[in-house]
Amino acid sequence: MASTKVSKRRLNILTFLNEYLEASIEQISDVFNISQITARRDLDQLCDEGLAWKVNRGLYTTDKFHGQSYAPYITVEENEREIVSLALNAIKNRSIIYLSKGRLISLLSIEVIKNRNDLTVITPSITVASNFRNQDHHDVYLLGGAIDPINQIVTGNFAEKMLEDFVIDYVFFECKALDWENGFLLDNTAEVSFLDIAYERCQNFSLLATSTTLATEGSGVVLSFKKVSKIFTDLLIDPKTKEKFAAMSIETIHSLEMDPV
Amino acid sequence: MYKGISLRQRRILDILKNKTYSSVKELSDELYVSQPTMRRDLGYLSTIGVIDRVHGGVRIKMPEASFFIDTNRYYSHWEEKARIGKEAAKLVKDNDVIAINSGTTVMALINNLWELDRLTVVTQDYELAGVISQKKEFTAIVSGGKIQKGITGVAGKDGINIFESFLFDICFLGVSSLSLEDGLMMSKFSHAENARVIISRSRKVVILADSSKFQRRSGTVAAPFERADVLITDAGIRKKPDLLKSIEQIRTIDMRIV
Numbered sequence: 001m002a003s004t005k006v007s008k009r010r011l012n013i014l015t016f017l018n019e020y021l022e023a024s025i026e027q028i029s030d031v032f033n034i035s036q037i038t039a040r041r042d043l044d045q046l047c048d049e050g051l052a053w054k055v056n057r058g059l060y061t062t063d064k065f066h067g068q069s070y071a072p073y074i075t076v077e078e079n080e081r082e083i084v085s086l087a088l089n090a091i092k093n094r095s096i097i098y099l100s101k102g103r104l105i106s107l108l109s110i111e112v113i114k115n116r117n118d119l120t121v122i123t124p125s126i127t128v129a130s131n132f133r134n135q136d137h138h139d140v141y142l143l144g145g146a147i148d149p150i151n152q153i154v155t156g157n158f159a160e161k162m163l164e165d166f167v168i169d170y171v172f173f174e175c176k177a178l179d180w181e182n183g184f185l186l187d188n189t190a191e192v193s194f195l196d197i198a199y200e201r202c203q204n205f206s207l208l209a210t211s212t213t214l215a216t217e218g219s220g221v222v223l224s225f226k227k228v229s230k231i232f233t234d235l236l237i238d239p240k241t242k243e244k245f246a247a248m249s250i251e252t253i254h255s256l257e258m259d260p261v
Numbered sequence: 262m263y264k265g266i267s268l269r270q271r272r273i274l275d276i277l278k279n280k281t282y283s284s285v286k287e288l289s290d291e292l293y294v295s296q297p298t299m300r301r302d303l304g305y306l307s308t309i310g311v312i313d314r315v316h317g318g319v320r321i322k323m324p325e326a327s328f329f330i331d332t333n334r335y336y337s338h339w340e341e342k343a344r345i346g347k348e349a350a351k352l353v354k355d356n357d358v359i360a361i362n363s364g365t366t367v368m369a370l371i372n373n374l375w376e377l378d379r380l381t382v383v384t385q386d387y388e389l390a391g392v393i394s395q396k397k398e399f400t401a402i403v404s405g406g407k408i409q410k411g412i413t414g415v416a417g418k419d420g421i422n423i424f425e426s427f428l429f430d431i432c433f434l435g436v437s438s439l440s441l442e443d444g445l446m447m448s449k450f451s452h453a454e455n456a457r458v459i460i461s462r463s464r465k466v467v468i469l470a471d472s473s474k475f476q477r478r479s480g481t482v483a484a485p486f487e488r489a490d491v492l493i494t495d496a497g498i499r500k501k502p503d504l505l506k507s508i509e510q511i512r513t514i515d516m517r518i519v
Contacts, residue, residue, distance in 0.1 A: 126388070141407050
């Protein structure tokens with residue numbers, strides 16, 4: 001008798017989890033009027049049965065790929081995955097990193113949550129900050145100021161002043177195109193002025209860019225080639241482009257070509 | 262009881278966000294549900310005002326929908342909070358500069374502000390700021406600082422500096438609990454610090470609290486109870502007649518029960 005009641009409650013919990021994106025032990029105990037210990041036991045059992053997953057400490061979901069729905073990216077291209085994992089390898093635990101904005105940077109932040117510990121992360125991006133919402137193994141600082149609605153980053157003096165308080169180990173950013181005369185091209189001045197401030201404290205600048213981006217010439221706000229030490233990209237990068245970067249002492253990092261079978 | 266939007270309803274919004282328009286059939290195919298089920302979901306979404314039904318399909322309404330897309334939150338006491346938010350929105354005028362702290366109660370306020378022409382909002386809640394910034398006539402400012410687990414409010418001295426540099430027409434504060442004896446309480450020390458600064462820089466202080474918040478609980482005191490100019494709560498407070506009477510005796514507080 002008792003066991004049927006328990007399994008019925010677990011079924012209800014499962015239905016609840018299905019309806020909502022995620023739920024914590026406290027919420028389940030609140031909704032079903034059971035103690036937190038019982039809630040945890042029920043949730044853990046659902047996990048054991050393969051019906052639910054633990055997102056991270058205390059949060060449960062029935063969506064197996066919930067970890068990836070941290071950010072609204074439905075499909076991630078193979079080359080993007082590659083670039084992000086190479087960049088991740090360059091980050092050591094307990095370092096201080098600056099994450100600018102953009103799709104690859106946001107993906108990198110998700111990998112950082114899953115695979116690294118005790119980082120200090122500084123970002124002007126609302127999207128990146130949001131990704132870190134449900135974790136507590138990294139210290140994450142969002143700069144403050146008025147929000148640029150298109151790029152979803154903060155802008156202005158306050159943010160700049162706040163950034164000056166940090167000494168940074170690695171800076172990661174993205175560009176939208178480049179101009180061989182001038183440098184990498186970004187799409188807004190706020191982002192470039194943050195990078196200029198960060199450069200005064202940190203000379204370890206890494207660019208994340210697909211080979212397509214690196215083959216695009218265009219217009220935008222310039223960030224000098226001189227400031228950048230590494231580029232993480234995919235293996236379709238034009239060897240000539242790579243040589244040009246090498247001549248400017250920028251290291252190009254991509255995965256090795258597959259051996260012909 | 263618990264009404265926000267479900268996971269599937271959120272997925273519908275995600276799909277619509279990329280396409281703007283979609284037919285009922287397309288949506289039901291994509292999410293593997295029958296058309297009647299899909300119609301029920303769409304009916305709910307149009308009731309809460311985030312989509313428009315057009316011939317043969319639906320169209321997403323922005324920025325109303327971004328409230329749900331960009332903040333995947335869980336709401337307890339959703340209906341009460343929605344009513345409180347609607348009442349609070351009546352206090353905001355065009356061109357106001359307002360301060361908002363963070364939390365689901367103040368979140369509900371935002372979805373009632375889209376009708377205004379111009380507004381400046383300063384908040385410690387970054388998701389909220391992101392949503393507000395999507396109406397181009399609005400200025401959204403987020404106070405900087407450290408991100409705390411499970412809370413979308415940031416905290417720290419930099420945030421305090423930002424709040425201090427403003428003078429607000431009105432501020433809206435959600436609290437973790439409140440009582441006549443202890444005052445307005447915040448669960449985090451840093452959030453109480455922010456609240457104190459916000460209150461000191463505001464011409465009018467509006468406290469948003471559903472009736473479950475009226476209890477004595479540990480926390481950090483942000484301000485004495487009497488510091489509130491307006492208190493908006495739900496009808497649940499009528500179940501505590503003694504409390505209601507004591508609050509009504511405080512002449513300076515304009516209490517609104519929704």
